[in-house]
Amino acid sequence: MDLPVLPPVRPMLAKSVAGVPDPARHPGGLSFEPKWDGFRCLLFKDGDEVELTSRNTKPLTRYFPEVVEAARRELPARCVLDGELYVATVTEAGTPRLGFELLQERIHPAASRVTMLSGTTPAGFVAFDLLALDDRAYVDRPFAERRAALEQALAHLAGKAGSKGDGAGAGLTGCHLVRTTTDAAEAQRWFEQFEGAGLDGVIAKPLAAPYTENGRTMFKIKHARTADVVLAGLREHKTSTPERPLLGSLLLGLHDADGTLQHVGVAASFPEKRRAELMEELAPLVCDVAEHPWGAWQEWAVANPDRVPGTQSRWSAGKDLSFTPLRPERVLEVGYDHMEGRRFRHTAQFKRWRPDREPASCGYDQLDEPVGYDLTTVLTPVGTRTGSDPEESR
Structure with missing residues (x-):
């Protein structure tokens, strides 16, 4: 040229x-x-x-x-x-x-x-x-x-x-x-x-x-929008060690019209001190994956239409996408910009815990639907x- x-x-x-x-x-x-x-x-x-x-x-x-x-x-x-x-x-x-x-x-x-x-x-x-x-x-x-x-x-x-x-x-x-x-x-x-x-x-x-x-x-x-979502799991940070476990991201869910808890994205970007605190705070919620709503998804070996946690795609480039399942009992408010299909387009931002909300009340119906154009x-x-x-x- x-x-x-x-x-x-x-x-x-x-x-x-x-x-x-x-x-x-x-x-x-x-x-x-x-x-x-x-x-x-x-x-x-x-x-x-x-x-x-x-x-x-x-x-x-x-x-x-x-x-x-x-x-x-x-x-x-x-x-x-x-x-x-x-x-x-x-x-x-x-x-x-x-x-x-x-x-x-x-x-x-x-x-x-x-x-x-x-x-x-x-x-x-x-x-x-x-x-x-x-x-x-x-x-x-x-x-x-x-x-x-x-x-x-x-x-x-x-x-x-x-x-x-x-x-x-x-x-x-x-x-x-x-x-x-x-x-x-x-x-x-x-x-x-x-x-x-x-x-x-x-x-x-x-x-x-x-x-x-x-x-x-x-x-x-x-x-910029907010939504109340269910905490359904976590991934450890890449610098996490057995001596000092650190949170990498929170896995988020919303219930669809049939009541199924769908994976909608993650929240991340916590300071290191907060990453350590959250690992300790959330430890009592850890459960066996067989008892988790997403347990059946562990059988998938490759990415599927719902892009569920733990599955691979060519975008993940072989990264470890396994997650620690948590009993879906806690609700948090997150900030997001817009949706891509049924998921948050980008990483959501943690706003606050919502102890006043029941997980079953967190559905897609709360999301703002853009007017078609x-x-x-x-x-x-x-x-x-x-x-x-x-x-x-x-």
Whole structure:
């Protein structure tokens, strides 16, 4: 490759803030855009040569051949873009939304599997920053200038997501340009609406700032919720010893409509002193796995649809995922951002014990259900007719 910006490049990062920031408090103002829930990806293109790299500079090219081909067809001849890889799925209501678990499945060592998945669950690429175009590097230029050049270079992609095709979401593969706004009120509406399409929140970028590699110069606004969950087990910390046992994570459960205790995720991130205290505090709850609601799951040798504790997948890379079962008698409140299927998308945050709650009362019905929203609408620029009314997907 012969580009003004070459790999490896570590992408610009964001720091969390509590709400949509006021553009007036930032010199030059802010640009807002949807926060995608996919794989961060730097795309390098020099003619027919295309490379995809991850946030940690690892190669992604071989896993997404359909994105490589789309980049060859749809992107400028020589460019470096910052963006996100995603997979769109279709809900029971026929509305397209992001499917992170389907995206995870795309990272597979077998070439035959990669080829098959590129056809059955094709990924798309959404661009949201420009690092280089032709012979010019843009990393030192303010975002306002980078965005203007990116819009001009990708103008031919406008409205692509709303194009007609075979089935819902047919226009969501290939390459796209993220929509933006400088209106904080509009960004707040996006924050409230776009979660229904599987998005993760809103990103704010200072319009006057250059592209700072690996620097947290952007702001991210993510959803924050709480839930009362059942404590069902624990895993020891990797530094735990027989002389000083330390908690690694708490395994969490919620009851489904049939009363079955389902695994919904873990809570972790405790100080070392608290890890030791919790091991002592929870010792009286330890029980035999045969007497535990999840005892039958120990017979699984590989990952299963519910991603139950103790089972392996290619993502676990052979790690010891065994757990210590605890009698499901205690309830705790945790913080979480959003759900992926029936589980917390990210590690939950311990808030407090809830001795006033009965474990049997902790079900999925307490969780906030985002209003359904069409991913096609998220990708389509304002003023472009998509053929579907976002109000119809509510």
